[in-house]
Amino acid sequence: MNIIVCVKQVPDTEKIEINPTTNTLKREGVASILNPYDGYALEAAAKMKDENSNTKIFVISMGPPQAEAMLRDCLAMAADQAFLVTDRLFGGSDTYATSYILSKAIQQIQLDEGIVFDAIFCGKQAIDGDTAQVGPELAEQMNYPQITSCLEVIEKNEELQVLQEQMDCRKRMGVSSPCVLTFTKPDKDPRYPTFKRKLEARKAKVRHISIEDIEGIDRQKIGVKGSPTKVRRCYAISKSKKTQIIECNQLEEMADRIYSIVKSASKGESKDG
Numbered sequence: 001m002n003i004i005v006c007v008k009q010v011p012d013t014e015k016i017e018i019n020p021t022t023n024t025l026k027r028e029g030v031a032s033i034l035n036p037y038d039g040y041a042l043e044a045a046a047k048m049k050d051e052n053s054n055t056k057i058f059v060i061s062m063g064p065p066q067a068e069a070m071l072r073d074c075l076a077m078a079a080d081q082a083f084l085v086t087d088r089l090f091g092g093s094d095t096y097a098t099s100y101i102l103s104k105a106i107q108q109i110q111l112d113e114g115i116v117f118d119a120i121f122c123g124k125q126a127i128d129g130d131t132a133q134v135g136p137e138l139a140e141q142m143n144y145p146q147i148t149s150c151l152e153v154i155e156k157n158e159e160l161q162v163l164q165e166q167m168d169c170r171k172r173m174g175v176s177s178p179c180v181l182t183f184t185k186p187d188k189d190p191r192y193p194t195f196k197r198k199l200e201a202r203k204a205k206v207r208h209i210s211i212e213d214i215e216g217i218d219r220q221k222i223g224v225k226g227s228p229t230k231v232r233r234c235y236a237i238s239k240s241k242k243t244q245i246i247e248c249n250q251l252e253e254m255a256d257r258i259y260s261i262v263k264s265a266s267k268g269e270s271k272d273g
Helices: 036-051 065-077 095-113 134-142 195-203 251-272
Strands: 002-006 009-011 032-034 056-062 081-085 119-123 146-156 159-165 170-175 179-183 206-209
Touching: 002 036, 002 095, 002 134, 009 065, 032 036, 032 065, 036 056, 036 065, 036 119, 036 146, 036 179, 056 065, 056 095, 065 081, 065 195, 065 206, 081 095, 095 134, 095 206, 119 134, 134 146, 134 179, 146 170, 159 179
Parallel strands: 002 056, 002 119, 056 081, 081 206, 119 179, 146 179
Antiparallel strands: 009 032, 146 159, 159 170
């Protein structure tokens, strides 16, 4: 089985700040990491490889040249080959344009490598945007069936059987290949790379793919020009704390007063929104 995992380099959100003047993220001096949800997708692929040594794992990312370091981390963890889709003309792409570019790049890799990907794994969402749109949009671009919010996956009876997280339960279901699966946080964290794999990843070749390498790509569907959505504003949510002491002897009276306070506060937030 051939699996390609879509990964993204994101800023470490624990240290993210908003520029109050421009209302944009402050990226200067902020460390970049592998998007955690993409790490869960890569771990799911690695577990499939544990069960079947013939499984090949490929990783692909769209981003600046600096994202190569993150791809090497993926190689150290479990991946066999890595591809970086990078070109200035791709800059400013929204989720729709990004999914289009990735779909064309994946199709090109299949042609160049002479392989067919049985599954495309993605993280449920990226922590720097939280849109959760690229995976489903990629499935539509490829015309593949999709299952979102997966916790685990196994190959059984010539199909992929997944455990999907839902609002109030977990559901087991199957899907035929090729398909797109997006992953959410499972019960266990992803594995740590071995020292040997770290050394091998440092020497491994990461193939860069530019717009000139992708046959038949429509330049009207990429970058800012090909992005139907625009971010109007990015801002930090103001947080305030207010402490109120309630003194009474009866539990029912206390419950009524708490209810009234919460209800009043909720009405205030509704007016502000």
